[in-house]
Amino acid sequence: MTDGELPPAPPEVASVVPDDPARARLQSYAEFLASAGVERGLLGPREVPRLWDRHLLNCAVVAPMVPAGAHVIDVGSGAGLPGLVWAIVRSDITLTCLESLQRRATYLEEAVGALGLTDRVSVVRARAEDVVRGRASESSLRGDVVTARAVAPLDKLAGWTVPLLKPGGDLLALKGQSAADEVEAARTVLERLGIDSVEIVQCGEGIVDPPTTVVRARKAR
Ligand SMILES: C[S@@+](CC[C@H](N)C(=O)[O-])C[C@H]1O[C@@H](n2cnc3c(N)ncnc32)[C@H](O)[C@@H]1O
Known part of the structure; x- marks a missing residue:
């Protein structure tokens, strides 16, 4: 394998995505990201060799929380x-991708079409x-779950995401090592927005290193 080349799917993918058609679709998405995603500047070429563990598996291990x-x-x-x-690994869910940049939204529409979703x-x-x-x-867009990864610190993100939740819904914010500090900094704003419980969950231990840190903030019913 040379630099910038998509590696084969690691064996962990089979345990995280046991369903054959879903795994084939995830492979197609990986190839789409490694080709069109890089050509159009949505993914840095240096991310391609670590696409499976750092991006695809890192996200897939959180899917059971939905x-x-x-x-x-x-x-x-x-x-x-x-x-x-x-959406690939969970055929029971529906998804809205909310993206402020036209170029990225166009790319997403093409990806959704290419993947048959x-x-x-x-x-x-939209912002x-x-x-x-x-x-x-x-x-009028509202979700049972609102998620975000690498978009903004939690105190800022809360104002853009919690109002989009239905009562009883979950914000699942994918965060790194700063999760606990971000929760502390956002505690007042989360309470003001109607969040009544917050927990930090580690997903994918033994599958991705480090495990994916998720802040789950539940909106009161
Ligand atoms: C660093 S990228 C992360 C993308 C993706 N979530 C990931 O983990 O690879 C942040 C994305 O959020 C979008 N974005 C930033 N502010 C936004 C806002 N206020 N509303 C909607 N999208 C926004 C940017 O255009 C960009 O595509």
Whole structure:
């Protein structure tokens, strides 16, 4: 394997995604990211050799936290992480990718078409805060789960995501080592927005190193 080349799927993929058609679709998405994603600047070429562990598996191990049949909103979806990975491995969910940049939203629409997911996945080009404030055409958009990865610190992200949750819904924010500090900094704003429980969950121990750290913030019913 040379630098920048997509490695074969590691053996852990089979345990995280036991379903054959879903695994084949995940492979197609990996190839799409490694080709069109890099050519169009959504993914750095240096990320390709670590695409499986650092990006695809890192997101896939969180998918069991999504309740059955949920509608998920992925805020700042970028190249489709984690939203498209979850839609691939969980055929029971529907997904809206919310992305502010037109270029990225166009890419996402193409990815959704290429992966045959148009019946369950839609793409909205808008800033999340404009949707929250009713300034975007999709201002009625609400999810059972709202997720975000690498978009903003939790205190800022909370204002763009918690209002998009249905009562009883979960914000699942994929975070790194700063998760506990971010939760502390965001505690007041989370309470003001109606969050009544917050926990930090490690996903994928023994599968991805380090495990994926998720902040789960549940909105009161
Ligand atoms: C660093 S990228 C992360 C993309 C993806 N979530 C990932 O983990 O690879 C952040 C993305 O959030 C989008 N974004 C930033 N602010 C946003 C906002 N207020 N509303 C919607 N999307 C936003 C950016 O355009 C960009 O695609």
